Amino acid sequence: MRSPLRLYGRDGELASLETLLARLRAGRGGALVLTAPPGLGRSALLRHAMDSYREGPVLYAAAAPAEQLLPHSGLHQLLSSAPDPLPAPPSATAPPSATADVLRPGLAPTALALLDLLRTLGARRPLLVCVDDAHAWDRDSRAALGFAARRLTPGLKVAVLVTVLAPVARHPAGGQDAFGGLPALRLGPLDDHASATLLDRLTDGRADPAVREELCREAAGNPRILTGAAERLTPDQLAGRAPLPRPLPGAESVLEAYAALLDALPDDTRLLLLFAAAAQEHEPHGTGADAVLLLRAGQAAGLDPGCLEPAERAGAVHDDGVRVRFTHPLLRTALLRRTPLARRRAVHHLLAGLLDGPHRTLPRLVQRACAAHRYDPALAEALARAATAPRPHADRAVALARSALLSCDDALRGARFAAAAEHAWLGGDPGRARDLLAQVRVVPAPGHVHYVRGLLALRDGPVADAREALLTAAALLAPHDAGRTVDALLGAADAAWAMGDAPAFLDAMGRIPLPLPRPDPALEAYRAGMCAVLGGRGEQGRALLRGCLPPAAGGDAPAGGDTPTSSHAPAGGDAPAALLRTGVAALVLGEIEAACRAGARALAAVRAHGPESLLPQALEHLAYGELRAGRHARARVHASEGLRAAHRLGQRNKAAHLRAVLALVASVEGGAAAAAEHAEAAAADAGPHGLAQAATLATWAVARADLAEGRPAEAAARLFPLVRPGPLRGHFAARMPAVPCLVEAAVLAGRAAEAAAAVEEFERWTAATADPQAPAQLARCRALLAPPHETAARYQEALAHHARAGGGFEGARTQLLYGQWLRRQRRTREARGPLRDALVAFERCGARVWAGRAAGELRAAGEAVAGDAGTGPLARLTPQQQRIARCVAQGATNREVALRLSVSPRTVDHHLRNVFAVLGVRSRIELARLLDRDEKNPL
Known part of the structure; x- marks a missing residue:
């Protein structure tokens, strides 16, 4: 048995086909022309339509290129596929046989005869006519079918589905002119997700993620190339243990089709296109x-x-006056593959001669390397010497890869491939970096290879693997490359931080050799300070970390923060890596504003000077600092940009961290659904890759969203495991910032006693940190746990701290809790002031769900809120009855309503009976239906 054909990434196209078939089933005719470049699935969509249509006969023909010059051969093949004998002519006055006229052209106008035949066949049962690759039919058959298809009025029960080759971006292929005026649908390449899903199915998930990414990029969204590669690549190549061949195996037919598209161009044009294809060898x-x-x-x-x-007229290239680009990357690949090696070398040699001047040394050497025969040690050495700053990392990767190919010594060859892979990674091309590493044949692999593998895994892989690879690299590099040894150990510490493994972090930092190979007082202070803080010597560590901050910044105390970073950029206080370390030190000290300034400077440095690979990390650090500062909208903008960059650069680990930041933002701005969506996306990679920090932040975000929507029991259940000792304990740097949420959830859920230990730890943390919000949050926690005669004073203390520290969102949360407590104490008039202030503050900072919660409390305190409806069933209820009615209509039990509104279950029961009486309903179901009708028809 054969599994049914499954199409990926074609939802829109399948919907168009289904529309055509639905019209046919309803007895209405129509036509559709599917156009696409080679290999994008025209035939697969045609077969899908044929398999989906079972209500009537199907005529099908696939063009035979060998018969393209034989007039009417296409129509003969189409009509020969009829499942039943073709009908006789409709009347005696007609020619001897319209059908015979079609099969034996020349006795009557073929197009009219075909139209007459289709009308006759469609009169019996709805008829589907399918022609694959109609551009390869003979001219007369194309013209006849196009003539008939344009005359399929809605009353005719005939649908025509045709596929035509459309090779380039804007212009149709030569055979499509016959079908002008018919509805057309052009297929584009598969997107990244559809390509990856198809490849996973073809390989049963055996392809290494990096190999899968490289295959998707090389295939450029072409499903036929992906299918051919999956069938012919070896297990070692799929697993990343062997380099991928170029071009990919199985792509021959597609590339030949693309090359054939250029054959109609003049010889001089094709030669200039060959120059354009060869010139891109030294370009990113x-x-x-x-x-x-x-x-x-x-x-x-x-x-x-x-x-x-x-x-240009054919749409093969686009020339903007500065750059000449092929409209599809496979056109360039096909052209180079079609050209004999000797001719390609001659072209490269000519280009090398034209690249004169010292500023073109590297491009000239690359072109000479493309023209070289096998090994050339002298040219290889010249390429390696030229691949230095200030050349971009992408250019240096190209030069070093060519240098490796020209090197005859295996050790030197492996070292240059490793160096090329590092520059490819720094330039934002991890797929190319992995491909270059796979070409290293030295056993055992040198330390530089382990170093690059560790960097790649740190951004896209299990961080435990990254740590081990980087520690191995440090041990191998120590005798001869002190600078990369330090970078490898900082990267291993990065991995340990992401894992939430403080001992592993201290181990990696402790291995950094002193004195440093390049004097760097800030890095030495960072290393010693972080080791002291995580080693329990807080005062000493805070004093040391102050040495990492600019003179204007100061502070003391550990707070949760983002991951440290290794120094992949050149040394110096303005280097991106150094600025990122400054931001981390500021977060650990609790200097939130200093962390934001360092993050902004690091982002500017990365954008100005690179490396591209640090862009997601710089945006993540800045977004987290802004989140801690309460600037949620800014954090959302930077985290969203960082997420796009992380996906573009293949950094799934960074994407998970950025998703966690977006989940925290959504718990303020967007509500539980948005927070849960981001948190789920973060967890998809955080779990398999061991990203404890991202997992902790994501869980905290969902819990805070639960709090906003009045589900304290769920919030407490999520947060308690993060704070308590045990296997589910949260990341050591993110636990304390989540404690205020835990205390609020625990108190509202009736589990106040269980939160006392967390408050004691939070008190010690607050005494050490410079985070301006911490004292206010501590006072709020104490107010939540205090006996009634102390509660008001504690809240007033918290509000005084908020007034000094700023931060509208946290202050609004304290106002909300204070007003809620006053109302619960039956001090309703006093409660309105804090609740009103909370509502305004939440609206000002965009916290719409929290604003809704504050508005509900304000209604319960007897004050109308702007926007409340003046008519409808709820207008007859008191504010407290309205809140209870809404909660019950959402499915909450009396106990759950009591927890949300901070009242007793008996109070809820009393108000609910009154609600039923006023509204004239007898059950919760009737109440829910009544409120639902009122929301849908408010007038």
Whole structure:
């Protein structure tokens, strides 16, 4: 048995096909032309339509290119597929046989005869006509079918579905002109998610994630190339233990089809396109070729300056006057594959001669390397010497990879591949970095290889694996590369921090050799201070960490923060890595504003100077600092940008951390559904990759959203395991910031006694930190746990701290709890002031769900809220009855309503009876229906 055909990433196209078939089933005719470049699945969609249609006969033909010059051969093949004998002519006055006229052309106008035949067949039962690759039919058959398809009025029960090759971005293939005027649907390449899902199915999930990413990129969304590669790659290649061949195996038919699309262009045009394809060898991926260089190459080859225009008109390339880019990457791949090696080398040699001047040394050497025969140690050495700053990392990766290919010594070859992989990673191309590492054949692998593997795993893989790889790299690099040894150990500490493993963090930091190979007082202070803080020597550690901050910043005390970072950038206080360490030190000290300033400077440095690989981390650090400062909208903007960068750069671990930050923002701005969505996405990688910090932040976010929507019991159940000792304990740097939420949830859920130990630990943390919100949050926690005669004073103390520290959201939460307590104490008039202030503050900072909670409390205190409806069933209820009615209509039990509103279950029962009496309902179901009708029809 064969499993049914499954299509990925084609929801829109499948919907269009289903619309056509639904019209046919309803007795209405129509037509649709599917166009796509080679390999994108035109035939698969056609087969899907045929398999889906079972209500009538299907005529099907696939073009036979060998018969393209035989007139009417296509129609003959189509009509020969009829399942039943073709009908006789409709009347005696008609020609001897309209059907025979079609099969034996020349006796009557073929197009009219075909239309007559389709009408006759459709009169019996709805008829589906399918032609695959109609562009390869003979001209007469195409013209006849197009003529008939344009005359399929809604009354005719015939649908025509045609696939046509559309090779380039804007212009149709030669065979599509016959179908002009018909509805057309152009297929695009699969997106990244659909490509990855298809590849997982084809390989049964055996492809290494990095290999899968590289295959998807090389295939450029082409499902036929992915299918061919999955069938022909070896297990070692799929697992990443062997390099991928170029071009990918199984892509031959697609590349041949793309190359054939260029065959119709003039010879001079194809030669200039070859220059453009060869010129991209020394350019970063996707940037195109230098238009001035192509002009000079054309002049050197005696070509007319306007010979590129036919390629532009055909849509093969786009020339903006600065760069010349192929409209599809497979056009370039196909052109290079079709060209003989000797001709390609001659083109590279010509380009190398045109790249003159000292500023073009590296591109010139790359072109010479492309033209070289096998090994050339001298040229390899020249490439390695030229691959230095200030050249971009992507350019240096290209040069070092070429240098490795020209090196005959295996050890030197492996070292240069490793160096190329590092620069590819720094330049934001982890797939290329992994591919280069797979070409290292030295056993055992040198320390540089382990170093790059560790960096890759740190951003996209289990962080425990990253830590081990980086520790191994440090041991191997120590005798001859002190700088990378320090970087490897800082990276291992990064991994331990993400894991939430403080002893492992101290172990990695403790291995950093002193004195440092490059004098760096700030790094030494950072190392010693972090070790002291996590080793229990808080005062000493805080004093040391102050040495990492600019003179204007100071502070003391450990607070939760983001991950430390290794120094992948050049040394110096303005280097991105150094600035990121400054931000981490500020967060640990509780200097939130200093952390935000350092994060902003680090982001500016990365954008100005690179490396690209640090962009998601810089945005993550800045977003977390802004989140701690209460600037949620800014944190959301930076975290969203960071998430896009992390996905683009293949850094799933950073994406998980950024998702956790977005979940925390959503718990303030967007509500439980948005917070849960982000938290679930964060957990998808946080669990398998061991990201304890991201998991802790995501859980905290969902719990805070539960609190906002009046579910304290659920919030407490999520937060208690994070704070208590045990296997589920949260990340050591993120536990304390979550304690105020835990205390609030525990008290509202009736579990106040269980939160006392957490408050004691939070008190010690507050005494050490410089976080301006901590004293206010501690006073709020004490107010929640205090006896009634002390509660008001504790709340007043908390509000005084908030007034000095700022931070509208945390202050509003204290106002809300204070007003709620006053109302519960039957001090309703006094409660309105704090509740009103809380509502305004929540609205000002965009916390709409929290604003809704404050508005509900204010209504219960007897004050109308702007926007309350003046009519409808609820207008007859008191504010407290309205709140209880809404909660019950949502499905809450009396006990759950009591917890949400801080009243007793007996009070809820009393008010609910009155609600039933006033509204004239007899059950909770009737109440829910009444409120639902009122919301849908408020007038």
